[in-house]
């Protein structure tokens with residue numbers, strides 16, 4: 443799991459999924475954020 447990009451806290455909880463991207467809410471600063479999926483569904487090479 444990633445850490446909060448705002449305060450660096452590791453206390454994150456799931457805040458739903460939007461457009462296939464998992465959203466997280468920080469317990470420390472209470473800001474929601476999304477983390478990029480590490481997997482590439484369509485790479486630049488395939489599109490070319």
Ligand SMILES: [Zn+2]
Nearest residue numbers: 446449468471
């Ligand atoms: Zn935070």
